[in-house]
Amino acid sequence: MMLVIPESVLLARLVDFDQTGHTGQGTQALMTLSVLEHNLDEAQLRRMAKVERVHDMLAAARALLACPEQPTLTDALLRELRERVHAARYPAT
Numbered sequence: 001m002m003l004v005i006p007e008s009v010l011l012a013r014l015v016d017f018d019q020t021g022h023t024g025q026g027t028q029a030l031m032t033l034s035v036l037e038h039n040l041d042e043a044q045l046r047r048m049a050k051v052e053r054v055h056d057m058l059a060a061a062r063a064l065l066a067c068p069e070q071p072t073l074t075d076a077l078l079r080e081l082r083e084r085v086h087a088a089r090y091p092a093t
Helices: 006-020 023-039 042-051 055-066 075-089
Strands: none
Touching: 006 023, 006 042, 006 055, 006 075, 023 055, 023 075, 042 055, 055 075
């Protein structure tokens, strides 16, 4: 029997969104984070995000969810989020 932990599901969606830009995966990651935020093992999640090199994407997703006006998750918003994270991660030389 294999047990899948919620942190693993969240990180899989976040990694896929980060690497491919598929906004469906980004939406799933943000919705999972929103619903399970208080039930996640924070230490495990941070460790996994660091290993997968998406700790910055996780931080950006949390910042988006913390916005008081709670913006609607559109493809354009998700693409902008990804572009912002990638611009900070890979500055132009």
